[in-house]
Amino acid sequence: MTAQLNPRGDVAVLVPAGGAGVRLGPGAPKALRPLAGEPLLVHAVRRVSAAPSVRVIVVAAPVVEVAAVRAMLAPVAPVIVVPGGATRQESVAAALAAVPAGPEIILVHDAARALAPSGLVESVAGAVRAGREAVIPVLPVVDTIKEVSGADLVVGTVDRSALRAVQTPQGFRRAVLTAAHAAATDPLTDDAGLVEKQGVPVGCVPGSEYALKITRPFDLLLAEHLLTRVGA
Ligand SMILES: Nc1ccn([C@@H]2O[C@H](COP(=O)(O)OP(=O)(O)OP(=O)(O)O)[C@@H](O)[C@H]2O)c(=O)n1
Ligand SMILES: C[C@](O)(CO)[C@H](O)COP(=O)(O)O
Numbered sequence: 001m002t003a004q005l006n007p008r009g010d011v012a013v014l015v016p017a018g019g020a021g022v023r024l025g026p027g028a029p030k031a032l033r034p035l036a037g038e039p040l041l042v043h044a045v046r047r048v049s050a051a052p053s054v055r056v057i058v059v060a061a062p063v064v065e066v067a068a069v070r071a072m073l074a075p076v077a078p079v080i081v082v083p084g085g086a087t088r089q090e091s092v093a094a095a096l097a098a099v100p101a102g103p104e105i106i107l108v109h110d111a112a113r114a115l116a117p118s119g120l121v122e123s124v125a126g127a128v129r130a131g132r133e134a135v136i137p138v139l140p141v142v143d144t145i146k147e148v149s150g151a152d153l154v155v156g157t158v159d160r161s162a163l164r165a166v167q168t169p170q171g172f173r174r175a176v177l178t179a180a181h182a183a184a185t186d187p188l189t190d191d192a193g194l195v196e197k198q199g200v201p202v203g204c205v206p207g208s209e210y211a212l213k214i215t216r217p218f219d220l221l222l223a224e225h226l227l228t229r230v231g232a
């Protein structure tokens with residue numbers, strides 16, 4: 001990361017890290033929980049900052065942890081840290097508002113996808129640079145998918161050939177992401193969803209198995225294995 005900004009190609013990455021991690025079980029906010037001895041957020045920011053086009057990183061931290069997160073990330077990379085919001089969408093909006101003038105490509109990347117490789121950051125940024133207005137990394141759905149009524153009654157089998165599992169980082173022209181957040185009404189689970197609502201086409205690039213979202217305890221075990229045994 002260097003300080004000079006080139007509006008045509010430079011990238012700012014927003015890292016929403018304000019979530020509690022309820023599905024991971026009781027403990028500190030998820031982004032601060034340890035993975036192989038370091039907080040998830042440190043792993044995520046280290047990988048993002050290693051991507052050559054990234055010039056600005058803005059982290060949305062849990063509200064009461066802003067100072068601690070600033071201190072924690074200071075040795076990792078230059079970052080702007082802002083208080084997160086009550087929802088992921090609010091955290092992203094707060095981070096977006098803190099991006100300085102300059103970068104015209106903005107990526108949004110979950111702290112919870114702590115092992116997403118720098119190459120994926122570059123691949124998403126590159127697709128936006130090449131002309132897409134919005135880009136998401138996706139993987140094919142590998143399980144048979146059923147529609148279920150109530151708790152346990154199968155209604156039918158869904159054709160999965162057109163389905164994709166969506167990851168982060170998601171990349172956008174800055175004006176597109178800003179307009180989508182300005183127009184947002186209900187919270188959606190991802191930023192591409194807001195952009196779709198604006199009628200903007202969203203492109204796909206191949207995702208990475210390493211960009212798994214650490215959501216449940218098993219995911220943390222898997223990530224620990226990938227990091228310590230596979231060298232992710
Ligand atoms: N108010 C929130 C909620 C979520 N996030 C961030 O959004 C990303 C994706 O959210 P998820 O993995 O679902 O995290 P949590 O909301 O913390 O998980 P849970 O629903 O289990 O509490 C995470 O990096 C999380 O920190 C955020 O910045 N602010
Ligand atoms: C943005 C996201 O990571 C894409 O898969 C996801 O939508 C975050 O929300 P979730 O509710 O934790 O799945």
